[in-house]
Amino acid sequence: MLYIHLTACISPQSSFPEASLDxxxxxxxxxxxxxxxxxxxLPQQALRRMAKVVRIGAGAALPLIRQAGASxxxxxxxxxxxxxxxxxxxxxxxxxxxxxxxxxxxxxDFVQSTPNIVGSQIxxxxxxxxxxxxxxxxxxxxxNALLDAAMQVMEHPTxxxxxxxxxxxxxxxxxxxxxxxxxxxxxxxxxxxxxxxTPGSLVGEGAAMFLVNQQEQGALAxxxxxxxxxxxxxxxxxxxxGWFLDNHLAEGEQIELFLSxxxxxxxxxxxxxxxxxxxxxxxxxxxxxxxxxxxPTASAFALWLASIWPGGADLPGHMxxxxxxxxxxxxxxxxxIKMGRNVLIYNTYKGMQHSFMLLSRSFH
Amino acid sequence: xxTVQLKQQLKQQIIEFLNLTSIKPEDIRDDQPLxxxxxxxxxxxxxxxxxxVLLNREYGIVIRDPKEGRKVLVDINTMIDxxxxxxxx
Numbered sequence: 001m002l003y004i005h006l007t008a009c010i011s012p013q014s015s016f017p018e019a020s021l022d023x024x025x026x027x028x029x030x031x032x033x034x035x036x037x038x039x040x041x042l043p044q045q046a047l048r049r050m051a052k053v054v055r056i057g058a059g060a061a062l063p064l065i066r067q068a069g070a071s072x073x074x075x076x077x078x079x080x081x082x083x084x085x086x087x088x089x090x091x092x093x094x095x096x097x098x099x100x101x102x103x104x105x106x107x108x109d110f111v112q113s114t115p116n117i118v119g120s121q122i123x124x125x126x127x128x129x130x131x132x133x134x135x136x137x138x139x140x141x142x143x144n145a146l147l148d149a150a151m152q153v154m155e156h157p158t159x160x161x162x163x164x165x166x167x168x169x170x171x172x173x174x175x176x177x178x179x180x181x182x183x184x185x186x187x188x189x190x191x192x193x194x195x196x197x198t199p200g201s202l203v204g205e206g207a208a209m210f211l212v213n214q215q216e217q218g219a220l221a222x223x224x225x226x227x228x229x230x231x232x233x234x235x236x237x238x239x240x241x242g243w244f245l246d247n248h249l250a251e252g253e254q255i256e257l258f259l260s261x262x263x264x265x266x267x268x269x270x271x272x273x274x275x276x277x278x279x280x281x282x283x284x285x286x287x288x289x290x291x292x293x294x295x296p297t298a299s300a301f302a303l304w305l306a307s308i309w310p311g312g313a314d315l316p317g318h319m320x321x322x323x324x325x326x327x328x329x330x331x332x333x334x335x336x337i338k339m340g341r342n343v344l345i346y347n348t349y350k351g352m353q354h355s356f357m358l359l360s361r362s363f364h
Numbered sequence: 365x366x367t368v369q370l371k372q373q374l375k376q377q378i379i380e381f382l383n384l385t386s387i388k389p390e391d392i393r394d395d396q397p398l399x400x401x402x403x404x405x406x407x408x409x410x411x412x413x414x415x416x417v418l419l420n421r422e423y424g425i426v427i428r429d430p431k432e433g434r435k436v437l438v439d440i441n442t443m444i445d446x447x448x449x450x451x452x453x
Contacts, residue, residue: 045406048383104420106381107413 002150003219004210005073005160006064009304010034010056011206013291017063019308024291024318027190030183031169032204032293041066046125049108051089053082053168056207057118058125061162064211065126068160073211076159077131077152080119080166081145083138083296083349088170089113118166118207131161139349140228141165142297143357147226153214165300166207174203182265182294182350191318193264193290201263204293208300210307221307224248225358234274237354241275241346244356249342255283255358256340259302260321261347263289268351275346276322284323284337286315299347299355306359309339371444381418382411394440412437419443424452 012032014020025035034056039047041062047055057080065075090113096105114120116134123132131152135144142165149163177183184200193202216222225248229240249255258279262272276285292301309315315337323337345357365373375389384405397404399412407415415437419425425447427433436446 044386045408048385049410100421104417104426106417107410111410 001214001216002146002153002212002223003214003216004212004221004223004303004307005215005219006067006211007209007220007304007307008060008064009206009208009301010037010060011208011292011301012204015304016060021291021305022316024191024316027188027202027293030188030202031174032190032202032291033169034205034207042125046121049112050121051086051112051117051168052205053085053088053166053207054112054118054121056168056205057164057166057209058121060166060207060209061122061164062125064209065122065128065162068211073160075126075128075130075162075211076156077133077149077161078119078122078128078164079131079133079135079145079149079152079161080116080122080164081135081137081142081297081300082115082118082165083136083141083167084170084173085115085134085136085166086113086117087173088168089117091170091172118164122162137353139296139347139353140355142300142303143226143228143355146223146303146357147228149212150223150226153212157214160211160213162209163212164207164209165297165303167205167295167297169203169205169295177203184264188264190290190293194262194287194321196264197266199265199267201265201289201294204289204295204298206292206295206298206301208297208304210303219362221359221361223303223357224360225356227356229354230352231354232352234270237271237348238274238278240354241356242278244358245344248358253342255279255342255344257306257338257343258283258285259306259343259345260285260287261289261299261302261345262287262321263294265294265351268348271348271351271354272346279344282323284315284340285321286319286323286337286339287321288319290318294349296349298349299345299357302345302347303357303359306339306343306345306361309361311361312338314338367444367448370447371440374440374443374447377418377422378415381414382407392440394444397439398437415443419447423447423450425450
């Protein structure tokens with residue numbers, strides 16, 4: 001099992017450096033942009049050249065690495081998942097080539113434009129020359145990074161890895177995805193995300209980082225299983241979920257919360273409904289895309305959320321789909337619904353890439 | 365444009381090209397070293413490439429010899445001297 005010991009997240013919500021999630025931060029112009037901190041730990045010299053995706057990735061990662069260093073816990077590798085990473089800078093670099101007729105080009109955009117820029121910047125800033133890899137499998141990029149980390153600790157049981165999922169809202173990608181219908185055409189605030197029943201979602205961005213290893217003692221949570229699949233039909237997704245639970249839950253053991261990646265896109269609802277149908281009818285269901293927005297590595301936000309939520313704290317009303325009475329405004333905590341110990345996260349990206357993660361949370 | 369105006373323009377261009385958002389043109393002395401953490405602006409090797417691009421795009425100057433670049437990219441005064449002598453636009 002892969003255990004999460006430290007985690008940090010820079011997101012559109014008040015998540016960094018401390019999480020305060022009872023109050024839902026609102027979207028603007030159909031976008032959920034991250035709340036960027038002051039980045040006190042990042043050198044100004046490096047910061048001025050960084051793209052947003054690098055700022056938020058390194059900004060979330062460095063406190064974890066420093067904390068690990070203070071505890072004499074060496075980082076044996078950096079494993080990042082990203083759908084697009086430096087795509088915005090790639091486009092700017094290509095545009096330079098056009099604008100300046102293939103003449104002398106500014107190196108800044110080129111240096112920042114590769115998919116592995118986040119992992120390499122973290123490596124450069126921390127002088128970590130160990131295993132460093134970036135997974136770029138679209139909506140399964142974070143899950144593949146997680147699988148990589150799980151395999152690494154199987155081979156090296158004493159190692160600790162920095163695992164992360166990071167993506168930014170890029171103008172070019174947003175426009176392409178908007179034209180493909182993946183984002184709402186009508187003006188919509190995130191507190192209404194699940195109410196419309198229309199195609200499309202709200203775009204989001206974020207960086208969630210985790211320190212993971214195989215040591216159970218002192219862990220926030222353990223990741224008991226991860227499964228991914230490609231499918232455009234809900235039936236095989238639900239079938240895989242049944243198989244996933246049979247293989248990862250002990251006899252008589254129950255899931256206590258279903259954390260759903262539902263994103264308000266009516267075309268994707270059948271996938272989530274198919275999964276809900278094979279789970280216990282009374283199982284509480286919570287959602288997170290109204291907090292994070294939709295992006296390829298949004299499942300990393302869900303994992304962060306499930307890892308840090310205090311054991312005794314009620315979930316805020318705005319997260320709950322099932323298990324609470326509806327309240328006007330959706331911002332009041334419903335008494336009684338907690339994250340529980342065993343949390344199932346299901347997410348789909350564009351109705352083609354699907355993932356399940358099963359998490360067992362600690363209560364200390 | 366006289367030399368004073370040219371220096372002001374160059375400082376503004378350096379700030380924009382290098383994204384030195386916390387610095388104003390008046391914060392850069394004419395004889396302040398561009399490179400070096402202590403007294404200088406703290407620029408680095410990637411910045412030097414950016415400055416060569418700046419000279420090319422804004423003044424039509426091509427620096428091909430690294431040795432020549434090291435003499436030009438010392439401070440605002442040396443850059444201005446070179447621009448005045450070699451600019452093509």
